[in-house]
Amino acid sequence: MPQVTALLLTLAVEVPLYVAALVSLRLAPLWRAVALALVVNLLTHPVLWSALGERPPVLRVAAAEIVVWLVEAAILWLAVRRRPTLIALVAAGANAGSILAGALIAGFA
Numbered sequence: 001m002p003q004v005t006a007l008l009l010t011l012a013v014e015v016p017l018y019v020a021a022l023v024s025l026r027l028a029p030l031w032r033a034v035a036l037a038l039v040v041n042l043l044t045h046p047v048l049w050s051a052l053g054e055r056p057p058v059l060r061v062a063a064a065e066i067v068v069w070l071v072e073a074a075i076l077w078l079a080v081r082r083r084p085t086l087i088a089l090v091a092a093g094a095n096a097g098s099i100l101a102g103a104l105i106a107g108f109a
């Protein structure tokens with residue numbers, strides 16, 4: 001899958017999940033939730049993509065996704081400064097959603 005396609009898929013999956021969670025949990029107003037969802041993905045996705053390369057082994061993908069999850073959670077926490085465990089769960093859920101979507105499209109699931 002080309003990088004642009006992967007980024008668009010990630011945004012299509014993660015932005016609504018982040019926004020729904022951040023707004024419904026009252027961690028951020030709508031405009032800020034949208035901005036945060038875009039920022040965390042636009043910062044982490046290009047780094048993840050370049051770190052993985054073409055056809056990476058599953059363990060490298062898993063390790064990279066864990067790092068992305070932690071970085072995204074940290075960025076969100078720095079912006080919100082409340083409920084770090086809940087923010088970590090929100091980041092884990094959003095990232096799990098995009099990993100699953102990518103795996104389904106790529107035929108791995």
